[in-house]
Amino acid sequence: MESSPAPPTASPVDWDLAASTAARLCAAGPRFTRHQAEREAVGLRRAADVSVEHVHRITRLEAARDLRDSEVLVLDRPTWARANVGAFSTLLAPAFEHVQQARPAEYARATQGLGTAATALEAGAVLAFMSSKVLGQYEPFCALPGPDGTSTGPEGGRLLLVAPNIAEVRVELNVDPEDFRLWVCLHEQTHRVQFAAAPWLREHLQANIMELVSGMFDKVDTLPERLSARVRALLKGPEADPQSVEEGRGSAELGTDDHPASMGLLELIQDPEDKKRLARINAVMSLLEGHANVVMDAIDSSVVPTVKTIRQRFDHRTSTRSSVDRWIRRFMGMDAKMQQYRDGQRFVKHVVRELGMDGFNVVWASADNLPGEQEIHHPEQWIARIRGQD
Known part of the structure; x- marks a missing residue:
């Protein structure tokens, strides 16, 4: 049978x-x-x-x-x-x-x-x-x-x-x-x-996500209380959230270099170990988004004749969203996505300036060459580490 x-x-x-x-x-x-x-x-x-x-x-x-x-x-x-x-x-x-x-x-x-x-x-x-x-x-x-x-x-x-x-x-x-x-x-x-x-990158990201999800199951009992606290903080506005205080090149909407914008709902169920796991994922996403932005910025009018107009109008559109739309984006962590674009873009531009594009491209060779969260904000540390491998 x-x-x-x-x-x-x-x-x-x-x-x-x-x-x-x-x-x-x-x-x-x-x-x-x-x-x-x-x-x-x-x-x-x-x-x-x-x-x-x-x-x-x-x-x-x-x-x-x-x-x-x-x-x-x-x-x-x-x-x-x-x-x-x-x-x-x-x-x-x-x-x-x-x-x-x-x-x-x-x-x-x-x-x-x-x-x-x-x-x-x-x-x-x-x-x-x-x-x-x-x-x-x-x-x-x-x-x-x-x-x-x-x-x-x-x-x-x-x-x-x-x-x-x-x-x-x-x-x-x-x-x-x-x-x-x-x-x-x-x-x-x-x-x-x-x-x-980097054909290994998919499995690398999934392994890190698996660790994060597994760790999050340890804290499910406290989720309702933490969710309510986060909603109350958001309803009070940016001044109630120390991560959104305007400072340096940051803004009340998008966070600062020292205090990244809210990671959204995932932030509600992190302990210190979860934060470390998420930091590894966030560093990779910052690299990917920043690299894509650098490629876009390298395009001039010989390729996209109206690129200057597109950039200006697109940036202006982003800065004039309604207050409701901005609140929803902050709550869902979409502003953190924009922070990733900027952090990663600064990292890639700095490395390419110092090492050239071929020197930067060693980042795709293996998971060991990926920048950590600290290195995303301090690209000279990544450069020193990579040079030490030669």
Whole structure:
């Protein structure tokens, strides 16, 4: 008699509910005729293809010479949200499996009752909000092996371009369509090249995330109290949050060099060990975002004729958000994302200035060459460490 297949592992998140919630709550984007939608998709695919050559020229990474490692997908908002639910479930599956084996009693409690639905509703709402803000995204984790060891996507991940958002921002800024598409794709294709140049990076990040998730399960009992405290602090405004005090080149919205902006909801469930784990992840994300920004800044009018206008209008748009939008971004940790762009960009520019692009590119050779959080803020320390390896 054949044995029955093992039941699927229970998850602390009802991913199907998260996906349906996200799709249902997504704000309606600009209306396209079929012809307009096709033209937008064709334009974005062309820009994604053209941008690879420029990323190769600027980064000098051989991985960008003939980049065929992954898919390029042009999506609407609900499809982007559902794609991210799938990516999160794939990314977190090994972490959840590890927690289930290490702490079966805790895990069982976390996967019973209304908690899985509540988490799914929250995740769906967050992704629905994000779906109207994200222009593009390189998703590396969709291809990682699932719990049964099988592949869950294309081998090299996916480049996601959210067509209605790119079109909406372009119209708002009143900039050249072709130039704006290329400008956006340059940043996102740089992320694609990073993971192609460092094929070990996906597994490295997932291992660190698994440690963080596992550690967070130790503190779940205190989450409601810490969440309430954080909400109260945010409602009182920036003056109630010592991390958002304006100082130096920082601002009340985005934090300072010494006091980075809020990390959002993750900040609620960290003890000192969790903070160390998150710091390692944050340092890598700062590197990736900063490097992509440096590539964008290296583009001049010979490649994107209206690049100066695009930068000026995009920066102005970022600085004039409504107070409600700014509050939501701070609560969700999106301002911390902007801090990553700046921290990482300063690091990359300093290293390239001192070592040249080829000298900087040793960062992609192995996990040992990644900068730590301290080194992101003090790139001379990373340079000294790398030089000591010669």
